[in-house]
Amino acid sequence: MRGRQRVASKDHIPGQDKDENLASVRIPNVKPCWRRSLRHVMVASLSSFLYGYHVGVVNETLESISIDLGFSGNTMAEGLVVSICLGGAFVGSLFSGWIADGVGRRRSFQLCALPMIIGAAMSATAKSLWGMLLGRLFVGTGMGLGPPVAALYVAEASPPAIRGTYGALTQIATCLGLMGSLFIGIPAKDVVGWWRICFWVSVIPATTLALFMEICAESPHWLFKRGRTIEAEAEFEKLLGGVHVKAAMAELSKSDRGEGSDTVKLSELLFGSHCRVMFIGSALFALQQLSGINAVFYFSSTVFESFGVPSDIANTCVGICNLVGSIIAMILMDKLGRKVLLLGSFLGMAFAMGLQVIAASSFASGFGAMYLSVGGMLLFVLSFALGAGPVPCLLMSEILPGKIRAKAMAICLVAHWVINFFVGLLFLRFLELIGAKLVYSIFGSFCLLAVIFVKKYVLETKGKSLQEIEIALLAQEATTT
Numbered sequence: 001m002r003g004r005q006r007v008a009s010k011d012h013i014p015g016q017d018k019d020e021n022l023a024s025v026r027i028p029n030v031k032p033c034w035r036r037s038l039r040h041v042m043v044a045s046l047s048s049f050l051y052g053y054h055v056g057v058v059n060e061t062l063e064s065i066s067i068d069l070g071f072s073g074n075t076m077a078e079g080l081v082v083s084i085c086l087g088g089a090f091v092g093s094l095f096s097g098w099i100a101d102g103v104g105r106r107r108s109f110q111l112c113a114l115p116m117i118i119g120a121a122m123s124a125t126a127k128s129l130w131g132m133l134l135g136r137l138f139v140g141t142g143m144g145l146g147p148p149v150a151a152l153y154v155a156e157a158s159p160p161a162i163r164g165t166y167g168a169l170t171q172i173a174t175c176l177g178l179m180g181s182l183f184i185g186i187p188a189k190d191v192v193g194w195w196r197i198c199f200w201v202s203v204i205p206a207t208t209l210a211l212f213m214e215i216c217a218e219s220p221h222w223l224f225k226r227g228r229t230i231e232a233e234a235e236f237e238k239l240l241g242g243v244h245v246k247a248a249m250a251e252l253s254k255s256d257r258g259e260g261s262d263t264v265k266l267s268e269l270l271f272g273s274h275c276r277v278m279f280i281g282s283a284l285f286a287l288q289q290l291s292g293i294n295a296v297f298y299f300s301s302t303v304f305e306s307f308g309v310p311s312d313i314a315n316t317c318v319g320i321c322n323l324v325g326s327i328i329a330m331i332l333m334d335k336l337g338r339k340v341l342l343l344g345s346f347l348g349m350a351f352a353m354g355l356q357v358i359a360a361s362s363f364a365s366g367f368g369a370m371y372l373s374v375g376g377m378l379l380f381v382l383s384f385a386l387g388a389g390p391v392p393c394l395l396m397s398e399i400l401p402g403k404i405r406a407k408a409m410a411i412c413l414v415a416h417w418v419i420n421f422f423v424g425l426l427f428l429r430f431l432e433l434i435g436a437k438l439v440y441s442i443f444g445s446f447c448l449l450a451v452i453f454v455k456k457y458v459l460e461t462k463g464k465s466l467q468e469i470e471i472a473l474l475a476q477e478a479t480t481t
Helices: 002-026 032-043 046-056 062-070 075-104 104-122 129-157 161-184 195-199 203-215 218-227 228-238 242-252 266-271 276-290 291-305 312-336 338-360 367-388 391-399 405-433 434-459 466-480
Strands: none
Touching: 002 391, 032 046, 032 129, 032 161, 032 195, 046 062, 046 104, 046 129, 046 203, 062 075, 062 129, 062 195, 062 218, 062 276, 075 104, 075 291, 075 312, 075 405, 104 129, 104 195, 129 161, 129 218, 129 367, 129 391, 129 405, 161 195, 161 312, 161 391, 195 203, 218 242, 218 291, 242 466, 276 291, 276 391, 276 434, 291 312, 291 367, 291 405, 312 367, 338 367, 338 391, 338 434, 367 391, 367 434, 391 405, 391 466, 405 434
């Protein structure tokens, strides 16, 4: 028996060694197939599609909603219908990190879909203003939960070589959701009750997200952090292929397994060893919103109509520019890198705001002012979609250490939602008080400030694993202290 065992062992070992040696030679030179992870990322991107859809669903339908529910002419009520979802999004975003760490990325997507289904049904069947507001508030919590979890999932489930492309894919999904809601809403002014159909339609992608996430891969990073190593290996096999599992697990093992994400305290995030990366994230999201992008998205129709351009044409033009820019960003993200796209994007936005300032000054009048203003606005949206739109969320999910990634992302996004709300609330008021020239000058100044900030603080993450990025940041922090 012993002799047989030794012979079997002797016969087995050389073959095994040979296989392992071949694998170790092949893995560094062969990149994981993108097709394996694409279907998982596509399902996750439905959360971004829903975010875009619910941002735009009241754009064309608000007039019909206000007439049917009896608050037509009440600008405060109309403003609440548009903006109350931002309050819900703030709450959803604030707790997204704790939810994502507590139940995992897959279950978080399903929890994101649930209030969107309930809220959309409540809005579609609303008989009064309060019913509509409650439905929009429910939808908002899902809107706030979805995008940060999508950014986490893309960062943790994608091969490093195409992570930027997948990050831009979520931005494209947002654009498609926004454009879809605008096109579906076009008949609302002519067909009685059509706006209810617009809300019911959103239940389809939300239900698809909840159901299909059940068969998608869980984040291996989350499983590894929870000590579920065997499950993490199985998920890596789904996402990358069996030949890449050992290399992926070895890379993952470079970072600490941690003691569970619930051990991270808020004070540690804000004032501890992670405060530098938290500052970078919060500042980047703040500058993204202070550039004035949501003022353009919310009030582009007003600017276009002041020059006699119909709102449906205006919305279509803005949507196309946003989509084209996002597609270009997807192509260039893993070629040029995140930092280059951010720098070019903010510079283009600053130039576009310069055109708006000239259009609002005495140097331009008549058709010249119209072409400068409309052209500047479309250039602004295009430039935003090239980098300032898709990059910040992806970049933050890359540079935040695994132990704090979900919670830190949630806190950084607070800056996004708070400034988004105040820009939308105060833009028209500031336009009345200080004039378009000064308002656009302020937005342009923030774009230039963003260029300086990105140049000084942002680390390039193109083609690097999450563990390599974490090590590089630690080294950078050590040299600055």
